[in-house]
Amino acid sequence: MRFNEKELVSLSRQPSEMAAELGMRGPKKGDAVKKRLVKLVVNFLFYFRTDEEEPIGALLLEQCRVEREDSQSFSIAFLDEAERKYLFECDSEEQCEVWVDSIVKASYEFMRKNLIFYRTEIHRLTGKDPLEQYGISDETRFQASWTRTMSRLLRQINIQNENASPIKAVGAVRALTPTSSPLSSPSKHGDRFIPSRAGANWSVNFHRINEIEKSHNQNRKTKDGTTDSNKADGLAYSALLKNELLGAGIEKVQDPQSEDRRLQPSTPAKRSLFSYSVSAKRALPEEDGNTVSPYSLSPVSSNSQKLLRSPRKPTRKISKIPFKVLDAPELQDDFYLNLVDWSSLNVLSVGLGTCVYLWSACTSQVTRLCDLSVEGDSVTSVGWSERGNLVAVGTHKGYVQIWDAAAGKKLSVLEGHTARVGALAWNADQLSSGSRDRVILQRDIRAPPLQSERRLQGHRQEVCGLKWSTDHQLLASGGNDNKLLVWNHSSVLPVQQYTEHLAAVKAIAWSPHQHGLLASGGGTADRCIRFWNTLTGQPLQCTDTGSQVCNLAWSKHTNELVSTHGYSQNQILVWKYPSLTQVAKLTGHSYRVLYLAMSPDGEAIVTGAGDETLRFWNVFSKMRSTK
Structure with missing residues (x-):
C-alpha cells in the first residue's frame, strides 16, 4: 500500500x-x-x-x-x-x-x-x-x-x-455515528445513484406503491390460493423489511381489503418516489424511529416494534369439518338433477329415489312428503317457494307437482314437458321449470295452467340450471349445450346469450350485492367460474378452478361465494369477490358434490353427493365485510 x-x-x-x-x-x-x-x-x-x-x-x-x-x-x-x-x-x-x-x-x-x-x-x-x-x-x-x-x-x-x-448498501441500512453535528452537515447522495432517503415520507410513498399494485392486481387474472391471514402476515413482513432495510417508518399495516385513503392526499403531488437531491429538511436524531436505541433489548427499530405490536383484525376461521352429517340413501349421482333445497322456514327437502323427504333444522325431525313409486315415477328436482310453504317436485316423466309442506297435501300437477324436469326456480307465485325437452315453462300456479303458460325456447340440449335474479326481473338458464341465457318478462327471446363455457352450465348464481352481476360455472371440460354484467352483456372475470363446477351460491352478508366441484377433487371452495382469492377449501365427500343449498340465515350450507351423505358446513358470517 x-x-x-x-x-x-x-x-x-x-x-x-x-x-x-x-x-x-x-x-x-x-x-x-x-x-x-x-x-x-x-x-x-x-x-x-x-x-x-x-x-x-x-x-x-x-x-x-x-x-x-x-x-x-x-x-x-x-x-x-x-x-x-x-x-x-x-x-x-x-x-x-x-x-x-x-x-x-x-x-x-x-x-x-x-x-x-x-x-x-x-x-x-x-x-x-x-x-x-x-x-x-x-x-x-x-x-x-x-x-x-x-x-x-x-x-x-x-x-x-x-x-x-x-x-x-441497499440490502442493509447501517447506522454510523457521525462526529459532526447532523443538523449542520448536508445530506449526501448515494453512490451509483442509490437515492438519498433523508426527509422522505416513506409511509406515504410505500402506501402509494401498494395502491398502484392493488389497481394492477384488480385487472389481472389470478388463481391465488392464499388466505386473508396469510396475506396479512405477508403485508406485515413486507412492512417490517421496508422499515429495517429502507427506513420506511411504517408503524401500521393497512387492511388488504380496506379502502382507507388517509395516508394518501386527495390530490397527490407529482413527485418521484425516490429523491436524488439534497433534502432541505432533516429530522432530528431523537425523532427518527428507524434507529435502534442503544438501551433497547430488541434488534429492530422502534417503528418496527410499534408495527409488530399494532392490533391485528381477527381473521374469520372456517371449520373444515362439517357440524352435521346425514345419511341420504338413493341420492343420485346425476349432474343434471337438483335434488336438495332449503326453505325460508328452515326445512330441508331432499329427493331420494321416488320419495321426497323433509328434514326440520329446528327439531331434526324427518317426514316423508310424497312417494311417486305408485305412479311409476321418480324425483328429478325439488324447489321451495319463497314463503317456504310450498314445494315443487319435478319428475322423470315431465310433471311438476305442487305440494303443501305443512299439510302434506298435493295441490296441483303441472303438465307440458315431454321429458324429465331437472331444474326449478320460483319467482313469487310464478314457477319456472327446465326440462330435458330443451324447453323452459313459466307458469302462475294460481291461474289455470294453459292461460298462464309461457314457453322459452333457446337451448338445444337439456336445461340443467335455472335461477331468478334477486330483483325478480331476469331469469338465467344454463344448458347442456354449453350456453348461458338471460331472459326477461317481456320477451320470449333471450336478452343475453353467453357461449364462452366449454361444457354444460348447471351452476348459476345471482349476486345479492351488485345489481346485474351473474356467476356461472362449467362442467368437466370447462372447469371455469365466469362472471357477467348482464346489464351491459359484458364478461367480467374468469377463474379456472381445476375441476367440474357443480353449484354456486353467493353469501347473503358478505361479497363471497361458495362453489362445489366434481371430478377430480370433489371439493367445496369459498371465494372472495372480486379478488377471486380462496378463503377456504373443504373436503370430505368421496363423490362429486352435485347438490348445494344455503340456510335461511345465510351462515350454513348443506352439500350432497353420490356418496349418499348430506354434510352441513358453517361457511359464512353475518358480519359484513369492512370496505
Missing part, C-alpha cells in the same frame, strides 16, 4: 462497521498466520499491525468470494486472481459467522443485485424506470470502474470532512 494515498488513509480512519483482532494469512506461499487488527469500512477491509495507526494494506470487496473454511475461519478469494486468497481466523464460531455475513453485504455485487431488484420492482409496480428520467446509461449505472467511483467518493469525503460513510 502506498501511504501517500491520503484518501484511502482517511477512509481507514472512519468509524468502522466491524473491527476485531483476527488471525490473518496472506496469499503468498509460506505466509504465516499473524495477528492483525481488521476493520471493515464501507467496501474496504483494512488490516493493521496491532500497535500501528496506519493500515498496512486493504482489500477492495469487488469480484470476490467469501467462504467459510471451518467453524472459526473464513477466506476471501478474488475471481480474477485465483491465487490471491486471504485466510482469517476468528475466536469463535459466532464471530466468524458475523464477519462473513457483514463482508458479503458490504460487497459491490450485493449492493448491485439489490439495486437491480428494487429498480425492477419499482418498474413493475409503477411502469417507470426510476433512473431512466435522468438519462443514465446502463454502463454508467453498473459497469463503471469501481476504483473511479471510490476516488470520486473519497474526494467528497476529504472536501466535506465527514466521518459518516456515504455508501449505504
Whole structure:
C-alpha cells in the first residue's frame, strides 16, 4: 500500500462497521498466520499491525468470494486472481459467522443485485424506470470502474470532512455515528445513484406503491390460493423489511381489503418516489424511529416494534369439518338433477329415489312428503317457494307437482314437458321449470295452467340450471349445450346469450350485492367460474378452478361465494369477490358434490353427493365485510 494515498488513509480512519483482532494469512506461499487488527469500512477491509495507526494494506470487496473454511475461519478469494486468497481466523464460531455475513453485504455485487431488484420492482409496480428520467446509461449505472467511483467518493469525503460513510448498501441500512453535528452537515447522495432517503415520507410513498399494485392486481387474472391471514402476515413482513432495510417508518399495516385513503392526499403531488437531491429538511436524531436505541433489548427499530405490536383484525376461521352429517340413501349421482333445497322456514327437502323427504333444522325431525313409486315415477328436482310453504317436485316423466309442506297435501300437477324436469326456480307465485325437452315453462300456479303458460325456447340440449335474479326481473338458464341465457318478462327471446363455457352450465348464481352481476360455472371440460354484467352483456372475470363446477351460491352478508366441484377433487371452495382469492377449501365427500343449498340465515350450507351423505358446513358470517 502506498501511504501517500491520503484518501484511502482517511477512509481507514472512519468509524468502522466491524473491527476485531483476527488471525490473518496472506496469499503468498509460506505466509504465516499473524495477528492483525481488521476493520471493515464501507467496501474496504483494512488490516493493521496491532500497535500501528496506519493500515498496512486493504482489500477492495469487488469480484470476490467469501467462504467459510471451518467453524472459526473464513477466506476471501478474488475471481480474477485465483491465487490471491486471504485466510482469517476468528475466536469463535459466532464471530466468524458475523464477519462473513457483514463482508458479503458490504460487497459491490450485493449492493448491485439489490439495486437491480428494487429498480425492477419499482418498474413493475409503477411502469417507470426510476433512473431512466435522468438519462443514465446502463454502463454508467453498473459497469463503471469501481476504483473511479471510490476516488470520486473519497474526494467528497476529504472536501466535506465527514466521518459518516456515504455508501449505504441497499440490502442493509447501517447506522454510523457521525462526529459532526447532523443538523449542520448536508445530506449526501448515494453512490451509483442509490437515492438519498433523508426527509422522505416513506409511509406515504410505500402506501402509494401498494395502491398502484392493488389497481394492477384488480385487472389481472389470478388463481391465488392464499388466505386473508396469510396475506396479512405477508403485508406485515413486507412492512417490517421496508422499515429495517429502507427506513420506511411504517408503524401500521393497512387492511388488504380496506379502502382507507388517509395516508394518501386527495390530490397527490407529482413527485418521484425516490429523491436524488439534497433534502432541505432533516429530522432530528431523537425523532427518527428507524434507529435502534442503544438501551433497547430488541434488534429492530422502534417503528418496527410499534408495527409488530399494532392490533391485528381477527381473521374469520372456517371449520373444515362439517357440524352435521346425514345419511341420504338413493341420492343420485346425476349432474343434471337438483335434488336438495332449503326453505325460508328452515326445512330441508331432499329427493331420494321416488320419495321426497323433509328434514326440520329446528327439531331434526324427518317426514316423508310424497312417494311417486305408485305412479311409476321418480324425483328429478325439488324447489321451495319463497314463503317456504310450498314445494315443487319435478319428475322423470315431465310433471311438476305442487305440494303443501305443512299439510302434506298435493295441490296441483303441472303438465307440458315431454321429458324429465331437472331444474326449478320460483319467482313469487310464478314457477319456472327446465326440462330435458330443451324447453323452459313459466307458469302462475294460481291461474289455470294453459292461460298462464309461457314457453322459452333457446337451448338445444337439456336445461340443467335455472335461477331468478334477486330483483325478480331476469331469469338465467344454463344448458347442456354449453350456453348461458338471460331472459326477461317481456320477451320470449333471450336478452343475453353467453357461449364462452366449454361444457354444460348447471351452476348459476345471482349476486345479492351488485345489481346485474351473474356467476356461472362449467362442467368437466370447462372447469371455469365466469362472471357477467348482464346489464351491459359484458364478461367480467374468469377463474379456472381445476375441476367440474357443480353449484354456486353467493353469501347473503358478505361479497363471497361458495362453489362445489366434481371430478377430480370433489371439493367445496369459498371465494372472495372480486379478488377471486380462496378463503377456504373443504373436503370430505368421496363423490362429486352435485347438490348445494344455503340456510335461511345465510351462515350454513348443506352439500350432497353420490356418496349418499348430506354434510352441513358453517361457511359464512353475518358480519359484513369492512370496505
